[in-house]
Amino acid sequence: MTVAYTEHRPRTLAEKVWDAHVVAKGENGEPDLIYIDLHLVHEVTSPQAFDGLRMAGRPVRRPDLTIATEDHNTPTLEIDKPIAEPTSRKQIETLRANCAEFGIRLHSLGDIEQGIVHVVGPQLGLTMPGITVVCGDSHTSTHGAFGAMAFGIGTSEVEHVLATQTLPLKPFKTMAITVEGELKPGVTAKDIILAVIAKIGTGGGQGYVLEYRGSAIRSLSMDGRMTICNMSIEAGARAGMVAPDETTFAYLQGRPHAPQGAEWDAAVEYWRTLQTDDDAVFDAEVFLDANELEPFVTWGTNPGQGVSLSQTVPDPATIVDPNERAAAERALEYMDLAPGTPMKQIPVDVVFMGSCTNSRLDDLRAFASIIKGKKKADGVDVIVVPGSARVRLEAEAEGIHTVVEEFGGEWRFAGCSMCLGMNPDQLQPGQRCASTSNRNFEGRQGKGGRTHLVSPLVAASTAIRGTLSSVADLIADGHEVDPRFRTIEGATV
Amino acid sequence: MEKVSTITGVAVPFRRSNVDTDQIIPAVYLKRVTKTGYDDALFSAWRQDPEFILNQPAYANPRILIAGPDFGTGSSREHAVWALRDFGFRAVISPKFADIFRGNAGKQGLLTGVVDEPTVERLWAELEASPGMEATVDLVARTVTVGNATVPFEIDDYTRWRLLEGLDDIGLTLRDEQAITDFEARREAWRPTTLPAR
Numbered sequence: 001m002t003v004a005y006t007e008h009r010p011r012t013l014a015e016k017v018w019d020a021h022v023v024a025k026g027e028n029g030e031p032d033l034i035y036i037d038l039h040l041v042h043e044v045t046s047p048q049a050f051d052g053l054r055m056a057g058r059p060v061r062r063p064d065l066t067i068a069t070e071d072h073n074t075p076t077l078e079i080d081k082p083i084a085e086p087t088s089r090k091q092i093e094t095l096r097a098n099c100a101e102f103g104i105r106l107h108s109l110g111d112i113e114q115g116i117v118h119v120v121g122p123q124l125g126l127t128m129p130g131i132t133v134v135c136g137d138s139h140t141s142t143h144g145a146f147g148a149m150a151f152g153i154g155t156s157e158v159e160h161v162l163a164t165q166t167l168p169l170k171p172f173k174t175m176a177i178t179v180e181g182e183l184k185p186g187v188t189a190k191d192i193i194l195a196v197i198a199k200i201g202t203g204g205g206q207g208y209v210l211e212y213r214g215s216a217i218r219s220l221s222m223d224g225r226m227t228i229c230n231m232s233i234e235a236g237a238r239a240g241m242v243a244p245d246e247t248t249f250a251y252l253q254g255r256p257h258a259p260q261g262a263e264w265d266a267a268v269e270y271w272r273t274l275q276t277d278d279d280a281v282f283d284a285e286v287f288l289d290a291n292e293l294e295p296f297v298t299w300g301t302n303p304g305q306g307v308s309l310s311q312t313v314p315d316p317a318t319i320v321d322p323n324e325r326a327a328a329e330r331a332l333e334y335m336d337l338a339p340g341t342p343m344k345q346i347p348v349d350v351v352f353m354g355s356c357t358n359s360r361l362d363d364l365r366a367f368a369s370i371i372k373g374k375k376k377a378d379g380v381d382v383i384v385v386p387g388s389a390r391v392r393l394e395a396e397a398e399g400i401h402t403v404v405e406e407f408g409g410e411w412r413f414a415g416c417s418m419c420l421g422m423n424p425d426q427l428q429p430g431q432r433c434a435s436t437s438n439r440n441f442e443g444r445q446g447k448g449g450r451t452h453l454v455s456p457l458v459a460a461s462t463a464i465r466g467t468l469s470s471v472a473d474l475i476a477d478g479h480e481v482d483p484r485f486r487t488i489e490g491a492t493v
Numbered sequence: 494m495e496k497v498s499t500i501t502g503v504a505v506p507f508r509r510s511n512v513d514t515d516q517i518i519p520a521v522y523l524k525r526v527t528k529t530g531y532d533d534a535l536f537s538a539w540r541q542d543p544e545f546i547l548n549q550p551a552y553a554n555p556r557i558l559i560a561g562p563d564f565g566t567g568s569s570r571e572h573a574v575w576a577l578r579d580f581g582f583r584a585v586i587s588p589k590f591a592d593i594f595r596g597n598a599g600k601q602g603l604l605t606g607v608v609d610e611p612t613v614e615r616l617w618a619e620l621e622a623s624p625g626m627e628a629t630v631d632l633v634a635r636t637v638t639v640g641n642a643t644v645p646f647e648i649d650d651y652t653r654w655r656l657l658e659g660l661d662d663i664g665l666t667l668r669d670e671q672a673i674t675d676f677e678a679r680r681e682a683w684r685p686t687t688l689p690a691r
C-alpha cells in the first residue's frame with residue numbers, strides 16, 4: 001500500500017472501515033496492524049490455535065470479543081446422543097475444553113444460540129455496521145451484509161487474533177458490483193449472486209472487497225443481503241459488503257447484543273456515515289441488470305459454472321478457452337450430464353434446504369410458501385435444516401415445521417448439515433442434489449455426490465416436480481401458488 | 494518461540510528431491526487437534542521401509558536435514574513444519590524450497606538455509622563417509638560446517654533476525670502492545686461484546 005489514507009480523500013465503505021481499525025500503520029510496504037472487533041470460533045479451525053497459545057503460555061487477550069459455536073460436525077438428528085464419528089466427536093470435545101480453559105463463551109449443541117457460526121453472529125446482534133469480523137472460515141464474508149469488514153482467516157491467524165486481537169494485513173482492492181432494477185417474482189438474492197459469479201468467474205474477485213450496490217440490493221432484506229455477501233468468496237473475493245441503511249438498523253434494534261439507549265443513537269449516527277463517498281473511486285466496477293435476471297442454477301463443479309434455469313447444459317466444444325473447456329468436460333463427466341440437455345429435465349434425488357447461504361427465517365419462509373399444502377415428488381428426499389436453534393424455534397412458531405413434514409420433508413436440528421461431508425448428512429455416491437448451499441465441488445456433499453446450487457424457491461419447486469424447476473413451472477402445471485408469485489411472466493393464474 | 498543461533502547435531506544426508514508436504518506428512522494426520530506430537534507422522538509412508546535413512550541407528554536423533562532441491566512443495570499445510578520440528582529437526586538445508594513451506598518454517602522457528610546443488614553433493618559425500626556425524630549450522634555467520642568443510646548458506650535478513658530474536662508472528666505483533674492498548678482505550682462503547690447480553 002503506497003497511498004496513505006487521509007481523512008479528506010473520498011473513500012469507499014471498505015476504506016472507511018479499514019481506516020477506523022488501524023492500530024499501527026505499516027511503513028515501506030509492511031502490512032497495517034488492524035484491530036478485530038469480533039472473533040467467531042468453531043470446532044474445525046480452532047484446536048491448533050488454542051494449542052499454540054497453550055504451548056507459548058499466552059492467554060486469550062479479549063475473551064469478551066470472542067464467541068464460539070458448534071456447527072460443522074454436529075448431527076442434525078438425535079442431538080442428545082454422543083457423536084458417533086470419532087474425529088467429529090474429538091473436535092467438538094476439544095472446542096468445549098478449550099472454551100472452558102480460556103474463558104470463551106460457547107453455544108453448544110442444545111443451546112438456543114447454537115448453529116452455523118454465520119447465522120449466530122447476526123441473530124445475536126453481534127454483527128453490526130463498521131466493525132471488523134474474522135473467523136477461521138471462508139464464509140465469514142456473510143457478515144459484510146451489515147457494512148462490516150468480515151473475512152475468513154487460517155488457523156495460525158486464529159491463534160494470532162486470540163493472542164493479540166489484531167492482524168497484520170495489507171489493504172484489499174475494492175470492486176463495486178452494482179445491481180440496478182427490480183427482480184421479477186421468483187428471482188431471489190441467490191440468483192443475483194450466482195449470476196455475478198458466472199459473470200466475473202470464480203477468480204474474478206481475487207484480492208478485492210466487493211461492495212454490492214444499487215436499487216436491487218437496497219430492496220433486499222438482511223437475510224437476502226447475507227446470502228449475497230456469503231458467496232463473495234465463491235467469486236474469489238476476500239469479503240463482500242453492503243452499506244448499512246434503515247433495513248440494517250431495523251434488523252439490529254433490540255437484538256441481545258445490539259447497543260441500547262444513548263449508545264444506540266451514537267452508533268446509528270456513525271453508521272449513517274458508512275456510505276461510499278460519491279466521488280470515491282473503486283479499483284474495478286461491474287454492472288448487472290436486475291430486470292433481466294432469471295432463476296439461476298449450476299450445471300458444473302464450481303459455482304461459476306451456472307446458467308439460467310430455462311437454458312440447457314452448455315456444450316464444452318463451444319468454449320474457446322482451452323482450460324475452461326477442459327474443466328467443463330471434466331465437470332460434465334462428474335455430473336453425468338450431456339451437453340444440450342435442458343436444465344429443467346434434470347431429475348434429482350435429494351433437495352437440501354439449508355447452509356449459511358440460505359438457512360435463515362426468510363429462506364425457510366420462502367421455501368415453505370411454495371411447498372405449503374403440497375406433496376413432494378416420489379423418490380426425492382427433502383431435508384430442511386435451519387441455520388440455528390433459534391431460527392428453528394422461530395420457524396416452528398410459524399408452523400413451518402408442520403408444512404415441511406406434511407410435504408414429506410425432514411425437519412432437522414441446526415448445523416452445517418449437508419453443505420459439506422463432515423457430519424452424518426451426506427449424499428450417496430452418484431446421488432444428485434438441488435442444494436441451497438454455496439459449493440458444488442466434487443464430493444463436497446459426500447463422496448461421488450452431484451450438486452446443483454439453487455435458490456430456496458427453486459429448491460422448493462424442484463422438490464415438488466422432481467426435476468430442476470422454477471415457480472413458473474408450478475404455475476404452468478396448474479399448481480396453486482402463493483399470491484406473491486402469481487404475476488410471474490407467462491403465469492395463467 | 495525459542496531463539497535460534499547455532500544448531501549442532503546429527504545431520505542426515507537426505508538424497509531426495511521434490512519432497513512434497515504430502516510425503517513429509519500424509520493427509521490422514523491432519524485430522525488431529527494438536528499442534529505437537531507429529532513425530533510419528535513425519536515421512537510416515539517412507540518409514541515403513543526398514544532401509545529408509547531415518548530408520549538407521551546412526552541417524553536416531555537427527556537435528557539437521559540436508560535435502561535435494563524443491564523441498565516442501567505441494568499443499569500449504571503447516572503440519573509439515575510441526576512434524577519436522579517434533580521429530581527433532583531444527584534446520585533444513587536444500588538448494589531450493591517451496592515458498593509457502595519456507596515461510597511457514599521461518600514463522601515457527603525451523604531454520605531453512607539454501608546452498609547450491611554441488612555444495613549439497615559435497616555435504617552428502619562427507620556425511621555418507623561417516624554416518625551419524627554431527628554438523629553445525631551457524632545462523633550468525635550463515636554457515637554450515639560438516640567435518641572440514643564450512644560453506645555459506647542463504648537466508649533472508651528478516652527471517653534470520655526473527656529466528657535470532659525468537660519472534661513468532663504473535664511475538665512480533667506484541668512489540669506493538671502499547672499501540673493495541675491505546676487503540677482499545679479509544680474504542681467506542683457501542684461496539685459489540687460477547688459478554689452476557691444486557
Ligand code: SF4
Nearest residue numbers: 139355356416419420
Ligand atoms: S454451512 Fe457450509 S459453507 Fe457455511 S460454514 Fe457450514 S460448512 Fe461452511
